[in-house]
Each structure stands twice: as C-alpha cells, then as structure tokens.
Amino acid sequence: MKMLIVIMSLMLISCKSTGQFEKQDLLSKLITIHRSGNLSSLTSTFGPPDRIEKTDEPNTVKYIYENKSANRESFVTFVNSNKEEVISSSTMFWKSEDDYELLKNRFGNYRWIEKYIPTSPHPLREQYKVEIPELGMAFEYDKLAPKIMSIIFKKPELQKSLSN
Amino acid sequence: MKLLLIKSALAIFFLSPQFLHACLPYEIYVRSHQVSSYERSDGKKVRDYPRSGHCRELPRTNYFQDSSSQKFKSLSTKLKKWNDTEKAQVSKQMSKLPTWLAKYTIKEMLRANSDGTENPASSIPFTKTILFYDAFFKSSDQTNIIIHELAHIALWDLEVLQVEDFARLSGWEINKTKDSSVTRIPPKKFILPDSGESISEDFANHIEVYYSSPERLKVHNLKSFQFIDKLIKQKEKP
Numbered sequence: 001m002k003m004l005i006v007i008m009s010l011m012l013i014s015c016k017s018t019g020q021f022e023k024q025d026l027l028s029k030l031i032t033i034h035r036s037g038n039l040s041s042l043t044s045t046f047g048p049p050d051r052i053e054k055t056d057e058p059n060t061v062k063y064i065y066e067n068k069s070a071n072r073e074s075f076v077t078f079v080n081s082n083k084e085e086v087i088s089s090s091t092m093f094w095k096s097e098d099d100y101e102l103l104k105n106r107f108g109n110y111r112w113i114e115k116y117i118p119t120s121p122h123p124l125r126e127q128y129k130v131e132i133p134e135l136g137m138a139f140e141y142d143k144l145a146p147k148i149m150s151i152i153f154k155k156p157e158l159q160k161s162l163s164n
Numbered sequence: 165m166k167l168l169l170i171k172s173a174l175a176i177f178f179l180s181p182q183f184l185h186a187c188l189p190y191e192i193y194v195r196s197h198q199v200s201s202y203e204r205s206d207g208k209k210v211r212d213y214p215r216s217g218h219c220r221e222l223p224r225t226n227y228f229q230d231s232s233s234q235k236f237k238s239l240s241t242k243l244k245k246w247n248d249t250e251k252a253q254v255s256k257q258m259s260k261l262p263t264w265l266a267k268y269t270i271k272e273m274l275r276a277n278s279d280g281t282e283n284p285a286s287s288i289p290f291t292k293t294i295l296f297y298d299a300f301f302k303s304s305d306q307t308n309i310i311i312h313e314l315a316h317i318a319l320w321d322l323e324v325l326q327v328e329d330f331a332r333l334s335g336w337e338i339n340k341t342k343d344s345s346v347t348r349i350p351p352k353k354f355i356l357p358d359s360g361e362s363i364s365e366d367f368a369n370h371i372e373v374y375y376s377s378p379e380r381l382k383v384h385n386l387k388s389f390q391f392i393d394k395l396i397k398q399k400e401k402p
Contacts, residue, residue, distance in 0.1 A: 073324070076346070078346065087344050089346070094323075097186060097193035098193060124286035124288065125238060152345055152346045
C-alpha cells in the first residue's frame with residue numbers, strides 16, 4: 001500500500017510539474033492571446049518581451065520572448081504597434097519522437113485541414129501543412145520526420161469573421 | 165486489484181511528458197498501435213490491446229536491406245539489391261565514424277538508383293534509415309556523406325533549446341509573411357549551397373564541414389562553430 005501511495009504521489013507531481021497536461025501551457029496561452037488580439041493580453045500574460053525588433057513593414061514590430069528568462073519556452077509575436085494588436089506568433093515545438101501524434105491527440109477534435117506539399121526530391125521528405133482554423137493554429141510536418149519545428153498562431157477563423 | 169492500480173499508476177507516470185524523451189541512439193520509436201489478439205506458447209489467448217508509443221532497441225547487426233516495408237511517397241526512384249562490394253565500402257566508412265555518431269544503430273540501409281539529382285544519400289531520422297544512391301559509390305568523399313546523413317539523425321536527439329540556439333547562431337530569422345503568417349528566413353550566407361533548405365540540412369552541413377574543414381566553418385561563422393564544437397564535445401563524453 002505504501003508503494004502505491006508513493007507511486008500515486010509521483011504521478012501527481014509529474015502532472016503538476018509539466019505544462020502538457022495543464023490547460024494553460026504555452027500553446028493554450030498563445031491561442032487565448034490571438035483570440036483576444038490585444039497587445040495588453042500578451043504583455044499581461046508574459047510580461048514585457050526580452051527584445052523588440054523592427055521589421056521591414058511599417059508599424060509592425062517583433063516581440064521576442066527568449067527561453068533564457070523566466071524558465072519559459074521561447075516564441076516570437078508580431079505586433080501592430082499603431083493599433084496595439086497582436087498579428088501572429090511562432091514557437092518551436094520539438095517535444096517528442098512523434099510531435100504530430102501528440103498534437104493530433106490533443107487538437108484532433110477540432111476541424112483539422114491537412115494538405116500534402118510537393119517538395120524537391122532531395123532531401124527525402126513527405127511534407128504536409130496542417131491548419132486548425134478554429135484555433136488559428138498551423139504547422140508543417142514531415143511524415144518521415146514528424147518532429148515539428150514551428151507552430152504558428154493567428155487570429156482564429158471565428159474571431160476573424162466576427163470582427164469583419 | 166492493488167496490482168492493477170500500481171500498473172495503471174506506473175503507466176500514467178511514465179507516459180507523462182517529462183518521459184517523452186528522445187529514444188537512445190540504438191533505439192527506434194514505435195508509434196502507438198493496436199496489438200492483434202494472439203495465442204501464447206502456453207496456449208493462453210491474449211485479446212487485442214492498444215500499445216502506446218515506445219522506444220525499442222534495435223539489433224546491432226544486419227543493417228543492409230534489399231527491400232523495405234516503408235513507403236516513400238516522394239522517392240522518384242526504385243530500391244535495388246546491394247552487392248558485396250558496395251556493402252564492404254559502406255561498412256568501411258562506418259568504421260571510421262567519430263565516436264558519438266558511431267553510437268547510432270541504423271535500422272535499414274537501403275540501396276537505390278539515382279533520385280534524379282546528384283544526391284549521394286538520404287536519411288529518414290524517424291525510422292533510422294539511410295538510402296544510398298549510385299552517386300555515393302562514385303564519390304571520393306564517402307565518410308563525409310555518411311557523417312552528414314547521421315547528423316540529420318543526431319539532430320533528432322537535440323533538445324528544443326539546442327535546436328533553437330543552433331538556428332539563431334547560424335542566422336535563421338523569424339519573419340512575417342504577407343498573409344500575416346510566420347516563416348523562417350534562411351541565413352544570408354550558407355556554409356554549403358543547400359543549407360537554406362531547412363534547419364536540419366544546415367545542421368547536417370555544419371557537422372559535415374566541422375569534420376572535413378573546421379577552419380572553414382570557423383571563418384564562416386565563429387558562433388555556430390563554437391556551438392557545434394561544444395555540442396560534439398558533450399556528445400563524445402562517455
């Protein structure tokens with residue numbers, strides 16, 4: 001029985017110490033921020049960025065949140081500084097041997113649009129683009145190497161039609 | 165009942181994300197799947213059951229395969245049989261690998277005709293497979309080709325922070341596209357011509373040049389050289 005209690009405690013600690021099973025991990029937070037579209041939502045959630053960089057487009061700046069501070073995963077958000085709106089964000093995923101399966105298990109209940117992208121013969125790849133419009137999420141993955149480099153967030157489809 | 169609870173607790177604990185580590189160099193990842201019902205040698209029937217994704221150890225011999233059950237949608241050429249001379253050439257090059265890359269066990273080494281390019285080889289990190297094309301056997305640079313392909317597989321083992329650091333130091337930038345999406349812009353100068361293809365290609369090229377011409381890499385980008393140098397020294401530790 002003691003053994004069982006120890007195992008159950010370890011299990012609880014494991015669930016508490018990781019972001020994956022929590023509702024408010026980085027992905028959830030970025031989805032929420034892009035739903036609101038407000039810059040204030042970004043800064044109230046994550047605080048000020050580590051760096052702000054200009055882009056080639058007028059009124060668009062890059063908020064860079066690095067992993068080295070606050071023990072968080074890094075991400076970049078593009079911001080319309082005039083309107084104080086968030087435009088889009090990107091974060092590297094790269095979490096497991098099969099990131100595709102991880103995301104499919106988590107978000108597969110939403111409308112999941114998947115398209116094959118033809119590529120050059122070298123290197124050998126089988127590239128697909130996945131879009132989840134209700135969440136404003138998109139990513140590309142290689143079926144032959146399903147670790148995902150970048151997940152992109154934009155304003156979700158429903159919010160877009162409401163604001164138009 | 166108690167045993168069942170313990171088993172369930174252990175399963176949940178070890179399947180939690182901090183245990184979603186990369187497989188070891190001599191292991192391969194097996195996707196979650198349904199195990200069909202079967203009869204054990206003692207006659208007991210086992211019902212079908214779902215098996216979650218897991219790492220499985222690979223045998224250390226018999227790399228060479230004349231065919232494969234894998235399907236390659238984008239492969240424009242056909243697989244063919246190895247001959248003994250070709251096997252000996254590849255085995256000789258594999259014996260010259262740096263220690264950290266020699267740890268990788270390859271599940272399938274496949275032989276194919278040319279893929280229509282001058283490409284000598286391709287790798288598939290997920291299934292630990294390397295395809296050798298005709299061009300490989302005409303090359304005088306065979307060790308570096310294998311180092312390059314194994315580097316694609318080794319990238320698979322890096323932590324997200326290491327991949328991010330490499331991408332940043334090599335000069336990959338994140339930029340906004342016209343449709344408000346986000347894309348990665350390759351570095352302005354490449355260590356090898358196809359480095360702009362992807363971060364994985366750039367990394368494999370860095371590792372290849374680190375061994376073939378370290379001074380060239382140092383001159384090209386001192387920061388990415390230092391990153392690779394530190395990474396390899398960590399990996400070489402027993």
